[in-house]
Amino acid sequence: MAVEIKLPTVLRAQADGQATVAVDGATVGEVFNALVARYPGLRGNLLDDSGSLHKFVNVYKDDDDIRYLDGLDTKLADGDVLSILPAVAGGA
Amino acid sequence: MTSEFAQPTLRLTESQYATIIGNCYDGLPNEACGLLVGPLGGNAEPTGAVSEARPCRNVDASAVTYTVDPRDMLGAMRAAEARGDEIIGVWHSHTHTDAYPSPTDVRQAVDPAWLYVIVSLRDQAPVLRAYRIRGEGIAEVAVELDRG
Numbered sequence: 001m002a003v004e005i006k007l008p009t010v011l012r013a014q015a016d017g018q019a020t021v022a023v024d025g026a027t028v029g030e031v032f033n034a035l036v037a038r039y040p041g042l043r044g045n046l047l048d049d050s051g052s053l054h055k056f057v058n059v060y061k062d063d064d065d066i067r068y069l070d071g072l073d074t075k076l077a078d079g080d081v082l083s084i085l086p087a088v089a090g091g092a
Numbered sequence: 093m094t095s096e097f098a099q100p101t102l103r104l105t106e107s108q109y110a111t112i113i114g115n116c117y118d119g120l121p122n123e124a125c126g127l128l129v130g131p132l133g134g135n136a137e138p139t140g141a142v143s144e145a146r147p148c149r150n151v152d153a154s155a156v157t158y159t160v161d162p163r164d165m166l167g168a169m170r171a172a173e174a175r176g177d178e179i180i181g182v183w184h185s186h187t188h189t190d191a192y193p194s195p196t197d198v199r200q201a202v203d204p205a206w207l208y209v210i211v212s213l214r215d216q217a218p219v220l221r222a223y224r225i226r227g228e229g230i231a232e233v234a235v236e237l238d239r240g
Contacts, residue, residue, distance in 0.1 A: 006169070009136070009178050010203035017136070058162040065162065085165050090197035091123065091157030092186040 003031050003076050006083045014041030028059065029072035031082065046084070056087040098231035100133075100140030102181075102207050102222040105238045108145040113218050115147040116185035116211045123158040125150050127168040128181040128207060137205045138180035140233075144171065145183075157196065158184045181207030181222075188214050191221040193230050201225035207233065 005021045015021055016039070023038070025031035036043045048054050052072070059066045060083040066074045076082075104112070116124045126147040133139045148164035160182065172178050182202075186194070191212035193201075201208065204226040212219040222233045 006173075008169075008203070009132075009205060012136075058165075060162070060166050063166075083166055083169060085162055085169065086202045087162070087200075088125075088127075088160040088165060088182050088202050089152075089158060090184060090194065090200045091152075091154070092189045092194050092196075 002078060004079075004081045005031065005035060006081065008084060008086050010086060011042060011045055011084065014045070015039045025076060027072065027076060028061070028066055028074045028082065031076060032072065058085040058087060059083070060085065097224055097226060097229065098233050099224075100138060101234040101236050102142070102209070103140050103236045103238055104142055104145070108142055109220070109237055111145045111147065112183050112209065112220065113211060116183075116213060116218065118147075119150060119185060120187065120213065122153055122155050123150055123185050123187060125158040125160050125182060125184040127160065127165065127179050128183065128209070129168060129172040129175065129177050130180040131177050132180070138178075138207060140207075142180070143175055143177050146171065150184075155187050180205075181209060183209035183211060183220075185211045185213055190214070191219045193223055193225055198225055198228060198230060209235075 002022050002024055007015055023031050023034040025034050032046055046054055115126055128142050129144040130142045131139050146168045149161035150158040151161045152159045168179055191210045208223045208225055222235050224231050
């Protein structure tokens with residue numbers, strides 16, 4: 001099933017400059033695997049060495065943070081939109 | 093730093109400037125933060141124009157760190173998309189230090205194309221400055237206030 005992934009500006013250089021990418025997959029993990037297979041440069045930005053979601057990335061399925069759903073096992077339906085957001089932080 | 097890195101000039105309207113400064117004072121005693129929305133130029137980098145300054149929640153609720161609430165970032169991303177713009181930068185306050193990026197700010201900088209606005213509330217009058225941060229490099233960019 002096709003899912004639309006929205007990429008933040010900082011990651012687009014690794015995806016041929018595209019802002020949105022459509023890939024197939026039944027879970028967030030499957031979709032990320034398909035995305036990374038197409039654009040290997042994205043892997044280190046999305047997943048850590050153990051294959052878990054990178055701690056500096058937030059992923060929303062429509063309006064819901066997937067960390068509060070089932071993480072990478074979160075099920076997806078045709079037409080769902082995944083938004084990838086970098087964590088924006090700092091401090092004095 | 094090359095002069096190309098110290099670009100573009102950040103152009104804020106009086107209203108946007110007031111929104112940013114007001115948000116920083118409203119956040120006291122904690123750091124405050126928000127996102128800048130604006131157009132990208134042909135080089136896929138910000139032009140320096142700002143279409144909206146969007147205050148965000150600091151989920152750290154801390155006087156020394158900030159983290160933009162990701163739900164607010166999602167909202168900013170959608171608002172930007174609706175305008176044909178992008179998120180082009182972030183502001184945050186330094187409650188007791190200079191308007192200059194801290195080592196934490198540099199280490200956690202998200203996007204080398206973004207404009208990083210820091211508002212110091214240390215002195216009686218607020219001080220707003222803008223930077224670009226690339227790797228370990230920091231370049232201050234000019235800020236112009238459009239008084240309409």
